[in-house]
Amino acid sequence: MSGAAPEGPVLSVDHLSVVSRDSKKKILNDISLDFPPRSLTAVVGPSGCGKTTFVRTLNRMTELTHSLRVSGAVRYLGQDIYQSNVNPVLVRRRIGMVFQRPTVFPMSVFENAAFGLRILHESDAEIDRAVTEALVRAGLWDEVKTDLNGSALALSGGQQQRLCIARALAVKPRVLLLDEPTSALDPAATQRIEQTMLRLKEDVVLVLVTHNVSQAARVSDRVAFLHSGRLVEVGSTADMLERPKDPLTEQFITGRFG
Amino acid sequence: MQVLGRIVPWIPALIPAALVAAVIWELLLSSGLSLRFYPWPPVFHPPQSFGWEFFGSRWNPAQNQWGIMVFIVGSFLTAVPALFLSLFIGLGIAIASTAYLPKVMTQFLDPFVDLLAGIPSVVYGIWAFIVVAPYFGHVVNPWVYDHFSVIPGFGGTPPSELGTGLPIGIFVLTIMALPITTLLIRDALQSLPKDLWESGLALGATRWEVMRRVAIPHSTRGILSAALLGFGRAFSETVALAMVLNIQSGYPVNFYHGTATLATWMFTNLDSAYGNSSWLAALSEMALVLLAISLTVNLLGRRLVSSFIAYEIAGL
Amino acid sequence: MATSTPTGSVLPRDEVLFDRSLRTRWRLGFDRWIGWLLPLLFLVAIVPIVDLVYFVVRAAYPVLSWGNLTNTQPYANQNGNAVGLALIGTFDLMAIATAVAVLLGLFGGIATAEFLSERSAGWVRTSVNMLAGTPSVVVGYFGYFAFVLYFGWGLSLIAGALTLSFFMVPYIFRTVDLAYTSIPRPIREAALGSGARPYQYILKVGTPIAFPQVLTGVFLAMAIGLGETAPIVLTTLPSLLVPSSLNSGVTFLTYLIYDGFNHPSTGPGSNELAKAFEAAFLVMMIVIALNVVVRVFAARYKKRLEGLYQ
Numbered sequence: 001m002s003g004a005a006p007e008g009p010v011l012s013v014d015h016l017s018v019v020s021r022d023s024k025k026k027i028l029n030d031i032s033l034d035f036p037p038r039s040l041t042a043v044v045g046p047s048g049c050g051k052t053t054f055v056r057t058l059n060r061m062t063e064l065t066h067s068l069r070v071s072g073a074v075r076y077l078g079q080d081i082y083q084s085n086v087n088p089v090l091v092r093r094r095i096g097m098v099f100q101r102p103t104v105f106p107m108s109v110f111e112n113a114a115f116g117l118r119i120l121h122e123s124d125a126e127i128d129r130a131v132t133e134a135l136v137r138a139g140l141w142d143e144v145k146t147d148l149n150g151s152a153l154a155l156s157g158g159q160q161q162r163l164c165i166a167r168a169l170a171v172k173p174r175v176l177l178l179d180e181p182t183s184a185l186d187p188a189a190t191q192r193i194e195q196t197m198l199r200l201k202e203d204v205v206l207v208l209v210t211h212n213v214s215q216a217a218r219v220s221d222r223v224a225f226l227h228s229g230r231l232v233e234v235g236s237t238a239d240m241l242e243r244p245k246d247p248l249t250e251q252f253i254t255g256r257f258g
Numbered sequence: 259m260q261v262l263g264r265i266v267p268w269i270p271a272l273i274p275a276a277l278v279a280a281v282i283w284e285l286l287l288s289s290g291l292s293l294r295f296y297p298w299p300p301v302f303h304p305p306q307s308f309g310w311e312f313f314g315s316r317w318n319p320a321q322n323q324w325g326i327m328v329f330i331v332g333s334f335l336t337a338v339p340a341l342f343l344s345l346f347i348g349l350g351i352a353i354a355s356t357a358y359l360p361k362v363m364t365q366f367l368d369p370f371v372d373l374l375a376g377i378p379s380v381v382y383g384i385w386a387f388i389v390v391a392p393y394f395g396h397v398v399n400p401w402v403y404d405h406f407s408v409i410p411g412f413g414g415t416p417p418s419e420l421g422t423g424l425p426i427g428i429f430v431l432t433i434m435a436l437p438i439t440t441l442l443i444r445d446a447l448q449s450l451p452k453d454l455w456e457s458g459l460a461l462g463a464t465r466w467e468v469m470r471r472v473a474i475p476h477s478t479r480g481i482l483s484a485a486l487l488g489f490g491r492a493f494s495e496t497v498a499l500a501m502v503l504n505i506q507s508g509y510p511v512n513f514y515h516g517t518a519t520l521a522t523w524m525f526t527n528l529d530s531a532y533g534n535s536s537w538l539a540a541l542s543e544m545a546l547v548l549l550a551i552s553l554t555v556n557l558l559g560r561r562l563v564s565s566f567i568a569y570e571i572a573g574l
Numbered sequence: 575m576a577t578s579t580p581t582g583s584v585l586p587r588d589e590v591l592f593d594r595s596l597r598t599r600w601r602l603g604f605d606r607w608i609g610w611l612l613p614l615l616f617l618v619a620i621v622p623i624v625d626l627v628y629f630v631v632r633a634a635y636p637v638l639s640w641g642n643l644t645n646t647q648p649y650a651n652q653n654g655n656a657v658g659l660a661l662i663g664t665f666d667l668m669a670i671a672t673a674v675a676v677l678l679g680l681f682g683g684i685a686t687a688e689f690l691s692e693r694s695a696g697w698v699r700t701s702v703n704m705l706a707g708t709p710s711v712v713v714g715y716f717g718y719f720a721f722v723l724y725f726g727w728g729l730s731l732i733a734g735a736l737t738l739s740f741f742m743v744p745y746i747f748r749t750v751d752l753a754y755t756s757i758p759r760p761i762r763e764a765a766l767g768s769g770a771r772p773y774q775y776i777l778k779v780g781t782p783i784a785f786p787q788v789l790t791g792v793f794l795a796m797a798i799g800l801g802e803t804a805p806i807v808l809t810t811l812p813s814l815l816v817p818s819s820l821n822s823g824v825t826f827l828t829y830l831i832y833d834g835f836n837h838p839s840t841g842p843g844s845n846e847l848a849k850a851f852e853a854a855f856l857v858m859m860i861v862i863a864l865n866v867v868v869r870v871f872a873a874r875y876k877k878r879l880e881g882l883y884q
Contacts, residue, residue, distance in 0.1 A: 268685070271698045354609075
């Protein structure tokens with residue numbers, strides 16, 4: 001990793017609100033939350049609570065949906081990513097993202113993993129090194145090392161998703177946002193991705209969106225519970241799941257809605 | 259009864275094939291080729307079959323010379339540059355519309371391209387001949403002549419003031435092929451799943467980088483089909499081109515000169531051919547050449563596109 | 575290399591979000607500039623279409639009058655700009671051609687969609703594409719050799735109309751095929767499962783569902799046919815009279831436009847040229863109107879289909 005990690009949160013969200021321009025509906029309402037180094041925060045909540053919108057504001061993916069207006073601040077190492085002189089392209093290089101469904105590009109495994117580096121015109125040696133490292137970190141190396149030039153579309157769903165993680169890791173982001181990365185996968189593939197997440201949180205700040213409380217219990221250090229656009233409660237995983245303070249949280253984790 | 263039930267539906271289903279077969283059949287009969295392949299008498303009795311001389315460069319009815327190479331060259335000379343222009347412009351428009359312009363703008367701008375597809379070719383022709391040709395004659399051609407006459411083919415005889423000839427022919431074909439190339443490429447680019455587009459951006463790529471490295475490679479088939487079908491349109495265009503090309507039966511002496519394509523020559527020559535069976539036979543054989551080339555290009559191009567987009571483009 | 579941030583701490587260079595390196599500036603700048611330049615290419619489409627419509631409307635406006643539209647004697651008016659004859663001629667041609675094409679396309683399309691195996695239907699669809707891909711001048715030649723010379727009908731209304739129908743068949747065929755093929759499977763199976771004969775299913779169930787789309791196909795084909803010039807010029811004879819029989823000559827709108835090109839020497843404002851633009855205006859209006867109808871219908875039909883599939 002480049003440079004020493006500064007003290008304090010890597011990412012901090014400060015009074016963040018998102019309003020839909022069309023319906024004037026508040027999708028996110030005044031959220032403040034910090035993401036410290038070496039943490040895996042699970043964002044949980046019933047469907048439609050705004051958790052996907054929330055992670056998408058963290059690397060300015062919300063801008064692709066023109067109808068959303070974001071207010072408040074999201075600070076990456078103290079720099080507000082919504083400041084007018086910050087380009088989203090640079091934000092997204094530092095804050096990577098993995099989506100619900102595997103989104104491999106129609107090219108070889110190697111080229112997929114190398115995508116983010118190719119556009120930066122890194123040298124071939126550097127790309128080789130970084131791709132190998134990323135594939136190892138994503139736990140995919142052993143399965144694809146013999147056939148790096150095979151099509152990525154030939155991989156299984158779980159492998160494709162780990163390739164997407166490797167692709168995001170190859171540009172060495174400090175934060176990785178995972179938007180329900182296992183919702184399209186079978187239990188075995190889910191387990192492998194969860195192992196990968198546990199390994200990754202040692203050096204990357206992970207933000208995991210999930211609707212699955214038991215997954216949050218298995219992998220996360222902290223849980224943030226969102227409900228109708230509000231941050232209801234946040235705390236360590238053990239506290240949240242065993243001693244929730246808010247009745248809404250309790251209802252959710254005991255499976256009474258969601 | 260069972261057998262009948264299976265045969266009867268074939269009768270209407272084979273109508274299009276029968277119509278195509280009828281066209282080919284009739285042209286074979288009326289051209290010199292029929293003498294070689296079929297024993298029965300053609301509509302007209304051509305005095306000879308043309309053989310390989312048919313692909314020669316001399317077309318002179320008075321001396322019984324029927325070489326169509328001039329027109330084949332003319333067809334490519336107009337269709338190929340027009341195709342390249344409209345392919346690149348179409349690619350640019352499609353990229354702008356898919357990746358750069360907000361939806362409000364594309365909703366307003368895209369219909370102009372659709373509208374371009376709906377204008378009949380003869381209307382393009384009269385507009386180009388009356389409105390655009392003088393502009394080519396007084397402005398474009400003299401300017402090109404003044405600045406580029408050192409390039410072979412761009413010097414020599416000065417362009418006429420009338421403005422008809424190759425340049426305006428290429429211009430008209432470019433505009434006419436533009437909706438086909440644009441709509442097919444746009445459709446292909448838009449078929450890139452939204453997830454893939456977003457995950458490209460999420461890796462810190464710019465819109466252009468995702469376009470160039472993911473969307474365009476993903477759309478190769480669509481772009482290829484746009485090239486083939488756009489070429490097919492340009493290659494077989496008749497009336498509009500006949501009105502602006504300043505039809506001549508020889509090779510063009512330079513860029514500004516008139517020429518003729520297979521289709522325009524066939525269209526403007528049928529009147530004069532009446533009563534001269536060799537002439538008619540030569541024209542029919544030309545029709546077969548044109549048909550062979552455009553069918554090949556069209557069928558190849560169509561294999562590559564979904565049927566629905568073809569349904570949305572009028573005239574494809 | 576390090577830059578200080580608003581909070582005063584010092585960050586390694588690649589953590590800074592306002593990167594000023596040459597490489598980054600080039601990447602972002604290129605993306606921004608191309609985002610401005612590419613939309614300008616829309617002008618290549620917009621300028622010609624606006625200029626064309628503007629010019630045609632401006633040239634047609636002075637001569638456009640009810641009298642000119644309805645008068646069928648081309649040289650009766652003082653200014654000789656009557657297009658009534660061509661309107662009737664176009665109507666006659668279109669009526670015959672549409673009738674023939676609908677007959678052929680409808681039966682063919684239904685047979686292909688309902689009775690043929692997927693494999694056979696694929697071959698039939700290829701033949702439809704071949705017909706649609708046949709250059710117009712080649713079909714014109716066919717009409718000339720077959721209808722005009724071989725059948726001995728001469729340059730006539732019927733020869734022109736039948737030639738014209740060649741262009742319309744593929745579009746009608748295709749939309750009919752598409753309309754019946756896209757009727758949801760459960761509806762079909764329910765009808766046939768409850769004991770309906772195939773023809774009963776087609777008449778009672780399929781046709782009401784497919785009808786709007788079939789109609790769009792017919793309109794689309796009419797728009798195509800209306801704009802065709804070369805094949806009809808080759809197979810008909812312009813006439814100064816309203817066609818009285820199938821063998822009469824016929825004057826039609828696109829012929830007037832082509833004729834304006836043949837007599838341009840008299841200069842703008844001449845009768846032929848004014849008439850050409852008048853005809854161009856009419857053709858454009860009808861074609862655009864048909865296209866609008868097609869689009870509205872198609873959009874509606876799409877919605878209905880989506881509803882059916884849910």
